[in-house]
Structures are given as C-alpha cells and as structure tokens.
Amino acid sequence: MTYHESRNTVELHTSDMCFSPSETLESGQCFRFSKKSPDEYEVTAMGKTLTLGGENGKIIFQNTTLEEFENIWLNYFDLKRDYKQIQDVLTANDIIMRDAVDFAPGIRILKQEPWECLISFIISQNNRIPMIKQVVKNLCERFGEMSTDGSFSFPSPSVLARLHESDITECKSGFRAKYILDAARKVESGEVEINGTEKTETGTLRENLMRIKGVGEKVADCVMLFSMKRHEVFPTDVWVKRIMQKLYLNGKDTSLKEIRAYAERRFGAYAGFAQQYLFHYARLNKIV
DNA sequence: CTCCAGGGATCAG
C-alpha cells in the first residue's frame, strides 16, 4: 500500500483491492455520507468533511492533506489492517462466506467516534437507513456547530443532555427521543464510559452500554464493532438472522441468542468482519 | 388503506 499527496488530494494505491469506499459506506455502518456522483462519496466524520472515490486499488481522497490522511483517515477506514488475511481465514472451508466476501471484498470496518456511533445505532432500532440518516442530519443541523466548510459537527453529550425531549422529537426521532436523552445524560455524567475503554473487557463494556435505555445487545454490539474495534462481536439483527438461518442453519427458525453464539464460535476473533460481509450480502441480494 | 423498518422496553406466562 502506497499513497502520495498532490494538490489537496491524497491518492492511495493498494494491490490487494480490499478497500472500496462505496462498499464500505453502503454497508450500513455509518450514516453521515452522501453519493456525489456514481464514483464519489462525501463523508462527514471526525470533525472533517472528505470526498473520496475510486475502485480497483486506486482510491482518491479529496479535500485532505497527507498529514490529515495519516492521522485521521488511515485509522478511520482501518487501512493498516490486512483484510486479505482475514478473508482467507473466513473463507477457508466455507463456501457461503466465499460468496459473501466475493460480493463485496472492499468492505472495511470503520473506526467511528463512539458517541456519534452510539446515538446513530439507538436511532437505527426499528428504523430504515434513509430515515436514520435524516434524523442524524437533523440533530447535527439543529444542535451541532457549523464549521468553516459549512458542515455540522455531531452535537456533544453535554449539548444534548440539556435539551428537552420535545427538542429531540422535532428531529423526527420518534419514540427514540427519550433514549437519546438518557444516553446523553449517562455519558455526560460519566455513568457510562464510552471513551478510553480499550482496557475494558468486551462483556463488561457491553453491560455498561446496555445501562442506557434503548441500548440492547444488538445496538451495544454495533457500537463496539464500529467504533471500539471489538471485532469479535457479531451484531445479530433481522437480516443477519435471516441469512444465517437460510445459509448455515438449514432454514430452521433460531433465536437471536443462539445465532450469535453459533457465529461467535464459528467465526471467532473475526466474527465482526463475517457479520458485515453477510449483512451486506443479504441486504443487497434481498435474501429472505 | 395496511404493513413494516440493521430493536428494545414492558408485561404476561
């Protein structure tokens, strides 16, 4: 992997072809991005707005510098990790995973900011991706701070904690407004720690997150996988449940708990990567 | 009109 800067853009060259901006962004991990052209996405994250595009080993990062690329985007897109090795392990003796990986080999597991990720996945419950994006956008535009480039920051826990539930409902969050408020209060007060949790054991971290109203196992696992590098967890939603039952469990109706346990046993330390390949595969192929 | 969405809280058994 090599990269170089020229005129406010950074070009990234990879030989393994395990990074696709579209596959990564469209795989349902993050919600503040938009498609600018068939091959260009605008992402707002880490307090920055980035435009990126390209496929097949050559990715262009616009509106950034070499320093910013190395300090922020390399980490955010998890570009230092060897995904070829992960795919090799997952697809060894697994024809199902072979198909899922081949369908979108360019998916990366992002390293998002925990607070934004937490609120995003609280909003995600019983909701659809376009609506989740809209609510997140509303929160940012109403309560975030506008930066010089005109984009909005994600509002901090202290800002949201001081709001009334009705302020949040106006962002079209529906019944989740009280959950967002509870999350803001518990993070703001320090009752639930979401930063500097690297040393916390995954099970303990999950229990802590679930002290927030509106955070169950699935939301907690998404937050841990997409913002805390807990790659051994296997967030089990309806899509993952359906595809696991269909492809791995002979179509037998199986509880979420059992599916999660089965997957964590089968995929081990790479369960989170497997989950993301399977989710994207199931959703875009409309597998029932 | 009805049905449902990257679930979870609540309540019944």
Next chain:
DNA sequence: CTGATCCATGGA
C-alpha cells in the same frame, strides 16, 4: 427465561 405487543415516523 421466552414470547407477544407496542412504539413514532414515513415510504411502499
């Protein structure tokens, strides 16, 4: 502990 029902909102 497991299963059913409800939840705001908007698009199909």
